[in-house]
Amino acid sequence: MSDTQAKPNLIDPKLIVPFVNSVRHVLRSTAGWESTIDKPRYKQNPGLEYDYSGIISFSGTVLGTAVVSFHRELAIALVTAFAGCELPVDTPDFADAIGELTNLIVGAAKTELGMNASISIPSVIVGRGHIVVRPSDIPCIVVPCKTPAGEFAVEISIKSAAATKAA
Amino acid sequence: MDELNSEIRRLTLRVWDEVLSTKVEVAETVPTSAGPVVYSCVHISDAWNGVVALSCGERVSGKAAARMFQLKANPTTVDLQDALGELTNMIGGILKAILPQPSRPSLPTSIAGRDFSVRFLHSRVLTAVPFRCDGDFITVAVLQRHAASL
Numbered sequence: 001m002s003d004t005q006a007k008p009n010l011i012d013p014k015l016i017v018p019f020v021n022s023v024r025h026v027l028r029s030t031a032g033w034e035s036t037i038d039k040p041r042y043k044q045n046p047g048l049e050y051d052y053s054g055i056i057s058f059s060g061t062v063l064g065t066a067v068v069s070f071h072r073e074l075a076i077a078l079v080t081a082f083a084g085c086e087l088p089v090d091t092p093d094f095a096d097a098i099g100e101l102t103n104l105i106v107g108a109a110k111t112e113l114g115m116n117a118s119i120s121i122p123s124v125i126v127g128r129g130h131i132v133v134r135p136s137d138i139p140c141i142v143v144p145c146k147t148p149a150g151e152f153a154v155e156i157s158i159k160s161a162a163a164t165k166a167a
Numbered sequence: 168m169d170e171l172n173s174e175i176r177r178l179t180l181r182v183w184d185e186v187l188s189t190k191v192e193v194a195e196t197v198p199t200s201a202g203p204v205v206y207s208c209v210h211i212s213d214a215w216n217g218v219v220a221l222s223c224g225e226r227v228s229g230k231a232a233a234r235m236f237q238l239k240a241n242p243t244t245v246d247l248q249d250a251l252g253e254l255t256n257m258i259g260g261i262l263k264a265i266l267p268q269p270s271r272p273s274l275p276t277s278i279a280g281r282d283f284s285v286r287f288l289h290s291r292v293l294t295a296v297p298f299r300c301d302g303d304f305i306t307v308a309v310l311q312r313h314a315a316s317l
Binding site: 118 | 208209212213217244245272274277278279280283288312
């Protein structure tokens with residue numbers, strides 16, 4: 001793994017807690033899964049780690065992205081639980097389900113964040129070894145999520161637009 | 168649509184010429200790349216909701232990164248993505264001016280890899296304009312979010 005454990009006092013809990021709550025809520029309500037969250041850490045460099053990534057961009061008073069990434073096996077299990085039936089892998093319907101789950105997680109977190117920001121339509125990246133890069137001036141925090149079917153990650157890379165203008 | 172297509176052609180030729188001192192040509196068809204692809208997009212939201220996306224082969228993005236960041240060594244994957252993100256930001260930022268206002272652009276997000284696809288939910292492709300550059304390809308696409316999904 002290319003990530004390192006961050007010092008706890010460097011990660012703002014106000015930023016992380018809404019995503020932790022939304023992951024737990026969305027997995028419980030859509031898949032009937034209980035989940036646990038590991039210690040967040042900073043992502044040091046992009047790694048070739050996942051098969052599917054749902055990406056949502058923030059604009060307005062908050063800028064940046066949130067990325068929800070899955071390995072193939074977990075994606076299949078989660079989409080099956082979410083849709084109530086098996087969807088053929090690597091079809092538009094399967095990718096759309098990943099996008100909808102991303103939208104639910106990030107949308108709920110955005111509401112709890114309480115910021116006047118817009119979120120984009122979800123985009124879904126399908127393919128082993130893809131690398132997602134955000135602007136280098138925004139730190140990326142990885143929130144590892146454990147489920148009964150495996151682990152996935154929520155990667156949060158956002159900051160206030162006021163900070164951008166001031167810089 | 169004609170206005171959007173002609174604006175994309177004009178902007179892309181201008182950005183590559185002025186920022187990278189590189190000539191690009193409008194192509195007839197959207198090409199596919201056999202090799203690694205770099206992809207970058209800027210989301211626009213508010214009065215108009217959609218995406219401006221730029222994709223190109225690794226060779227084109229490598230030359231863009233080398234010129235943009237004045238690199239002497241071979242650019243890294245992150246260099247390629249940063250360069251394409253900057254170019255997407257420029258093109259998206261100028262295209263935004265001809266879209267309904269107010270509209271707010273996101274920061275660019277870039278993706279690289281050898282074999283991946285990108286799908287935007289609740290959206291349709293308004294246009295995808297292809298270009299050629301040094302034997303490689305560039306495509307600038309604009310997607311609009313379905314009104315029903317807002």
